[in-house]
Amino acid sequence: MAAFMKEVCDMGGILQQEERNLLSVAYKNVIGPLRRALRITNSVQQKTADERKLKTIAEYKKGLEGKIKQVCDEVQEILIQLIKGAKVEADKSAYDRETAEKLEESHVFFLKMQGDYYTTIGMRRKLRKK
Secondary structure, eight states, X not given: OHHHXXXXXXXXXXXXXXXXXHHHHHHHHHHHHXXXXXXXXXXXXXXXXXXXXXXXXXXXXXXXXXXXXXXXXXXXXXXXXXXXXXXXXXXXTTTOHHHHHHHHHHHHHHHHHHHHHHHHHHHHHHHHHO
């Protein structure tokens, strides 16, 4: 679903509310299990004393972190383009109040979503330090 929504976003234009929601859900469904796996892996790593297991866990954790970074980078690129597009269109629609309000709503939605993914990146770094 995330790949499909990425294609939709790459087509350009302004996303309707349903499309924005689908984009959000698609990437939440990708990142959610990865975040949970990373938290569980971190917990197991803290409780394990066996050096061989620790090495395997560290390798797995590194792979999870890489995948999380990849997904976050991908969604950030999409959001940057959508934010720019919503801002440009809002500036063009300054005289059509209804359209401008919808575009501003899109702009805020994308900024909030972008903040959520920056939080995910921050949590990943925090877990890495433990």
